[in-house]
Amino acid sequence: MCNTASSPLSTSHHLLNPIKPMDDDDEDDEDKTSHQHLHRLPTLSEVVAEEVRAIGRIWVPTAVTGLVLYSRGMMSMLFLGGLGELALAGGSLAIGFANITGYSVLSGLAMGMEPICGQAFGAGRPDLLALTLHRAVLLLLLASLPIALLWLFLMHRILLLSGQDPAIAGAARAFIACSVPDLVLLSFLHPLRIYLRAQSVTAPVAACSAASVLLHGPLNYLLVHRLRMGIAGVALASVLTNLNLFLSLLAFLLLLPNPNRRSCWLRPGPDCLRGWSNLLRLAVPTCVSVCLEWWWYELMIVLCGLLANPTATVASMGILIQTTSLVYVFPSSLGLGASTRVGNELGAGRPARARRAALVALALAGATGLAAMAFAASVRHAWGRMFTSDADILRLTAAALPIAGLCELGNCPQTAGCGVLRGSARPSAGAHINLGSFYLVGMPVAVGLAFVARMGFTGLWLGLLAAQASCAALMFYAVASTDWLLEVQKAKQLTQPPPPAAAYSSSSSSSSSSSPSPSPSPSPSPSPSPSNGSSNNNNSNDTNNDAINGHTNESSSTIKIKNGTTDEDEGDYKLAKLDEVVVCIHNGCHEEEDEKRTPFENDHPLIYL
Helix, strand or coil: CCCCCCCCCCCCHHHHCCCCCCCHHHHHHCCHHHHHHHHCCCCHHHHHHHHHHHHHHHHHHHHHHHHHHHHHHHHHHHHHHHCCHHHHHHHHHHHHHHHHHHHHHHHHHHHHHHHHHHHHHHCCCHHHHHHHHHHHHHHHHHHHHHHHHHHHHHHHHHHHHCCCCHHHHHHHHHHHHCCHHHHHHHHHHHHHHHHHHCCCCCHHHHHHHHHHHHCHHHHHHHHHHHCCCCHHHHHHHHHHHHHHHHHHHHHHHHCCCCHHHHCCCCCCCHHHHCCCHHHHHHHHHHHHHHHHHHHHHHHHHHHHCCCCCHHHHHHHHHHHHHHHHHHHHHHHHHHHHHHHHHHHHHHCCCHHHHHHHHHHHHHHHHHHHHHHHHHHHHCCCCHHHHCCCCHHHHHHHHHHHHHHHHHHHHHHHHHHHHHHHHHCCCHHHHHHHHHHHHHHHHHHHHHHHHHHCCCCHHHHHHHHHHHHHHHHHHHHHHHHCCCHHHHHHHHHHHCCCCCHHHHHHHHHHCCCCCCCCCCCCCCCCCCCCCCCCCCCCCCCHHHHHHHHCCEEECCCEEEEEECCEEECCCCCCCCEEECCCEEEEECCEEECCCCCCCCCCCCCCCCCC
């Protein structure tokens, strides 16, 4: 049904849908309008809408997950508050210490696997996807050992040396000692969530998170009030909630209804104990970038204690940080979606689509920042009343909320830009930007305005505004100056399969006929290799060499695509009629003019599209 005359590449559904076979009788049912529609190029609005939907499928469920986990933290604080001021102060101090020394480190290290998994999924490398999961789990478990020792044996002494009240330090030690098992659970949870998100599997994660948090309240009530475990019960309830989440995600992974995604899972083997260079090269700078941003807010609380009326300023800063943490769920989830989309497209070898995903993500982040700024400005007088009735705290909160809204106007785009850099395996750039923006720009401005210019609490938030503005500008520049063709080449290197000799051995063992003398590189012989792809059209050596490399150039012919091979006129399989169309079969993927799809988007056993 394709036009036999020279025309643009057809977008007919018969070419794009591997399940529905070609039927000549269908020609009688298509009028002129539908024929023209099949051959027209998509409009800009359609292209953008498609990308918005693709990002939204990751963004929205991830944001729901973030909101659910945020509600879990608020629930824990409520139970701590019910135990009295000492438990609330000790638990809050322990959570802050755990964030700085443990949770931020594990979260940052886990994000190092994000570009590898995203690009591996786009490149059709399920083996690399699973292998990266295993390596990341081992890396986080190793990192948890010194963190656990710090929590158990050094934390109490550090708190006392820093001048903390002994009673509060003792309560914090009791809380954090019961939180040590959480390190082990997070060593599995962080990589598992990234592993699923790289495959755009986010809705089940949101559902499992919601189910686990529904049990968080009853667990707290049981441990705190029924078993009278006090502050330790709140910590153990959080551990058990994470355990429920891990078990539910593991059950989902092992019982996947989709055979293609289930095939991504591989049992841990000796390969996960070697080849860590790429993971460490990405994990360390990502960890530095995450920690630099997390630690900034903790330093803000410390600086508040040096201002006049520290009780009111510290309390107001706590309220505002809780508020920004709530708002941050949305740009953070968008950044994760941008990272996944950019990584998938780079791994699939589609630089134009990767660039489009980055630009759409930045546009969505700008809109999110405007919404956050409007929200902060509109609730500046009412928001603080949800937490306290103290007049000084309410005054400080109302004065700083509009500035916090302006900060989100820069924070949302810079978070999305950081996701783009992670998806393109450039975490070092993000770490340098965060270091320069927060500590070389924001910190001097905050200290200067708060203490030298005597602007106090407002000066600290103006320093944060300067940091976010410079960070957003640098992120925009980093994304705008990206060489996407170069990033595709880097993605190919990052996701390259095992050495040719090993790959040949693996393929020849499963082939019915193998060459008697394996060669580590494709042979220049005109006969195509059966393990890489074959074609019955042998008119020239160039055509045969293309077939050897998994590429087939056909003009006005009917071919069948099956597991990276092409055959003519075979039985019950789908036949695709191609007119002046170049089809590329490479690593199990079918590409038509930069329209290659990732290998797990379709369950049909015939063609990996």
